[in-house]
Amino acid sequence: MLVSLENAGIFRSNKWLVRGVSMGVEPGEIVTLIGPNGSGKSTTAKLALGVLATDEGTASRKEKLRASYVPQKLKLSPTLPLSVARFLCLTNKADRHQITAALRATETDHLAAEQMVNLSGGEFQRVLLARAILCSPEFLVLDEPVQGVDFNGELALYKLIEDIRNRLDCGILLISHDLHVVMSTTDRVICLNGHVCCSGTPANVASSAEFKSLFGERAASGLAFYEHRHDHEHRPDGSIETRDSAPDGRRGPEGGVSPPPASQKISSANPANPNRNNQDKVNQDV
Amino acid sequence: MFDDFFTRALIGGIGVALVAGPLGCFIIWRRLAYFGDTLSHSALLGVALALLLELNITFAVFVVSVIVSLLLVILQRRASLSSDALLGLLAHSALAVGLVVLAFMTWVRVDLMGFLFGDILSITTFDLTLIWGGGLFVLAVLARIWRPLFAATVSYELATAEGIKPDQANVIFMVLMAAVIAVSLKIVGVLLITALLIIPAAAARRFASSPEQMAVTAIVVGVVSVWLGLNGSLEFDTPAGPSIVVAALLCFVLSLIPIKVPYLRK
Numbered sequence: 001m002l003v004s005l006e007n008a009g010i011f012r013s014n015k016w017l018v019r020g021v022s023m024g025v026e027p028g029e030i031v032t033l034i035g036p037n038g039s040g041k042s043t044t045a046k047l048a049l050g051v052l053a054t055d056e057g058t059a060s061r062k063e064k065l066r067a068s069y070v071p072q073k074l075k076l077s078p079t080l081p082l083s084v085a086r087f088l089c090l091t092n093k094a095d096r097h098q099i100t101a102a103l104r105a106t107e108t109d110h111l112a113a114e115q116m117v118n119l120s121g122g123e124f125q126r127v128l129l130a131r132a133i134l135c136s137p138e139f140l141v142l143d144e145p146v147q148g149v150d151f152n153g154e155l156a157l158y159k160l161i162e163d164i165r166n167r168l169d170c171g172i173l174l175i176s177h178d179l180h181v182v183m184s185t186t187d188r189v190i191c192l193n194g195h196v197c198c199s200g201t202p203a204n205v206a207s208s209a210e211f212k213s214l215f216g217e218r219a220a221s222g223l224a225f226y227e228h229r230h231d232h233e234h235r236p237d238g239s240i241e242t243r244d245s246a247p248d249g250r251r252g253p254e255g256g257v258s259p260p261p262a263s264q265k266i267s268s269a270n271p272a273n274p275n276r277n278n279q280d281k282v283n284q285d286v
Numbered sequence: 287m288f289d290d291f292f293t294r295a296l297i298g299g300i301g302v303a304l305v306a307g308p309l310g311c312f313i314i315w316r317r318l319a320y321f322g323d324t325l326s327h328s329a330l331l332g333v334a335l336a337l338l339l340e341l342n343i344t345f346a347v348f349v350v351s352v353i354v355s356l357l358l359v360i361l362q363r364r365a366s367l368s369s370d371a372l373l374g375l376l377a378h379s380a381l382a383v384g385l386v387v388l389a390f391m392t393w394v395r396v397d398l399m400g401f402l403f404g405d406i407l408s409i410t411t412f413d414l415t416l417i418w419g420g421g422l423f424v425l426a427v428l429a430r431i432w433r434p435l436f437a438a439t440v441s442y443e444l445a446t447a448e449g450i451k452p453d454q455a456n457v458i459f460m461v462l463m464a465a466v467i468a469v470s471l472k473i474v475g476v477l478l479i480t481a482l483l484i485i486p487a488a489a490a491r492r493f494a495s496s497p498e499q500m501a502v503t504a505i506v507v508g509v510v511s512v513w514l515g516l517n518g519s520l521e522f523d524t525p526a527g528p529s530i531v532v533a534a535l536l537c538f539v540l541s542l543i544p545i546k547v548p549y550l551r552k
Contacts, residue, residue: 049447069447076440079314081494090437091448115495141447 001026002065002139002171003048007057010043017043019056020195025139025171030162032174032182035192036214041175042072044192045141048173061139068137070128070145072175078117084127085112092135102130105160107153121148129157133164140164140172154178158185179215291407296516298409299530301417302470302482303508305424308501309466310487310508312459315439315497319484321358324373325467326479328354328380332468333401334387337394344416344468351464354380359460381476404475404527406516417469424462431455436497474527485534486511489541507537 001024009019018040025031025048033041046052047059049067061067076082088099103109106126111119119127129145142161146154158181165172176182182189183202190199197210205211313322332347339346354376361372388396397405409417428435431454437445438452445452467479474482486507487500494500515530522529 046443046447051443051446065449067448069444071441071443071447074441074444077315077317079491080440081491081496081500082440083495086496087440090440091445091450 001062003059003061003173005044005047005054005057005059008044008047008054008059009056010047010052011055016194018047018192018194021047021057021192022196023048023190023199025173027138027171028165028169029187030165030172030174030185031188031190032176032186033190033192034176034179034182034215035197039193041192042143045143045173045175049141065139066135066137067139067141068132068135070132070140070142072143072147074124074128076116080116082116083112084108084114084116084119087116087127088131088134090131094134098134102134103127105133106130106157122150122153125149126153126157129160133168136168136170138168138170140170142172143175144177145174146176146178155181161185291409292516292520294409294411294414295406295526296513298414298417299406299473299512299516300509301414301421302466302473303486303512304505305421305428305466306470306483307486307490307504307506307508308425308428309463310483310485311490311497311501311504312435312439313463313483314487314491319480320370320373320377321355322463322467322480322483324358324377324380325351325354325463326471326476327377328384329467329471329476329479330401331380331384331387333396333471334384334391337396338387338391344413344471347471348464348468350380351467352461355460355464359457400475401471402475402477403525404471404473404478406473406526406530409472413472417473420465420469424465427458428462431458435459474530478527478531481531481534482508482511485531485538489534489538492541507534511537 004024005021008021010017021040021044023031023044033044035041043052047054048061049069050059050061051069053059084103085096085099088094088102094102099112100109103112106129108123108126108130111123111127116124116127125146125148129142132140132142145161146157149157158178161172161174162185164170174182174186183206186202188199189202189205191197191205191208191211191214193214197214198205198208200208313319328350329347332350333343335341335350336343336346358372358376361367361376362369367375388394388398400408434445434450434452434455435458437448437450438455442452466483470479470482487504489507490500490503493503511534512530514536515533516526518524518533519526519529
């Protein structure tokens with residue numbers, strides 16, 4: 001066990017932010033915290049990391065645990081002259097090779113010399129993730145890691161997270177609102193609302209009564225995602241790469257956008273069998 | 287060479303600029319400008335206590351500054367007042383208590399102006415040893431805690447989560463601040479110490495693309511300001527401390543002029 005909380009609670013400003021939370025993260029396991037706003041997801045993550053101390057119960061971590069953290073919010077002062085590359089070695093020593101590899105994994109290697117304050121929201125988020133995976137952590141806490149990232153990037157980053165788990169065998173504590181993605185990549189889901197409402201495999205949680213009352217019937221029954229194909233890819237620097245070698249003349253009338261291919265389908269996420277063989281090129285070299 | 291009062295002033299001033307640069311950067315990054323003010327205001331209480339107990343002034347100022355910063359940390363945890371209110375409270379009560387204590391000591395004739403605005407031209411060789419010895423020590427300690435301190439400056443939570451102990455670095459940083467204020471009291475005086483910390487660092491910001499670069503540039507700006515200010519003070523017969531601050535201000539204004547700096551991408 002990398003990290004474990006036993007009946008942990010934290011009391012601030014006359015109320016319990018979370019109470020009676022028991023959970024653990026094993027190596028190679030993705031545990032996801034879900035729950036409505038203000039349900040204590042970030043607080044629980046901070047308890048697990050030791051950023052906050054428990055007021056009740058215990059939080060224990062493996063000795064000399066190499067932890068990495070992508071916080072939900074990180075506001076950098078514009079007075080800080082801080083390049084992306086320098087930001088990556090904030091808490092770790094890393095050589096140029098490792099930095100480039102980590103940035104390439106999140107498709108941000110072209111930003112290495114850029115100042116952090118000049119990044120867009122999505123770019124910033126990708127760089128945060130690159131920093132977290134830089135020095136092969138044992139325990140990774142990702143608090144809404146893909147907020148502000150575009151749709152294609154979002155799926156790619158979730159695949160990257162899964163790939164990191166597979167390659168480094170690290171334990172991941174993930175906080176996310178993307179229920180459909182969560183259900184397809186997670187080993188264990190913990191549904192939080194000030195306390196642990198329910199927990200278990202994604203399939204069990206999705207069918208539980210607590211989950212339905214917290215997220216509504218629609219969320220529980222509609223855990224399916226819309227899959228479609230692109231005939232081209234946009235590289236991070238803005239150029240376009242054709243994937244299916246489709247001749248340019250066959251582009252749609254709107255200019256550039258092709259009609260939906262016939263293979264588009266509605267597939268239901270299969271939570272019991274997370275899709276681990278991803279062929280996305282993003283994952284090739286970290 | 288140290289016989290000349292002007293040379294002593296110059297060497298002392300440069301010694302202070304050397305430490306003020308990097309520490310000033312942290313003050314700007316951490317939005318601690320008012321904290322520096324609080325410490326320097328309380329320096330006058332240190333002066334009063336030193337005269338009362340016949341202690342070394344620099345030492346007494348250092349001790350009082352450390353006590354005030356610790357008080358601040360304790361009050362921040364306990365009291366329900368915001369930090370700026372607490373800083374104002376500490377700064378001005380310490381200043382007022384210092385002035386009252388000085389007034390009680392009728393047997394001591396103090397040149398108050400000298401402490402408020404500095405008396406760089408009266409620097410002794412012993413002061414120089416203190417400034418350079420203390421200064422180099424401060425720089426050495428700062429270099430040692432640079433990584434954790436900088437990580438904690440960027441994000442306290444991130445640093446804590448990833449096993450860096452930021453609290454330790456923060457406390458050491460406060461003590462270093464107290465030391466710098468104690469040694470620079472004679473150069474620029476209570477009211478202008480913060481200026482010497484902040485203005486060179488602010489002027490350096492635009493020319494820096496990394497934190498280390500900003501610290502070094504701040505040192506250069508500080509040294510140039512000391513040299514310009516002292517020469518100007520000699521030339522125009524103006525008070526030395528304020529002249530140095532005016533020179534630093536000129537550097538800052540120059541840094542605002544939009545010229546293309548070739549080695550900067552942004």
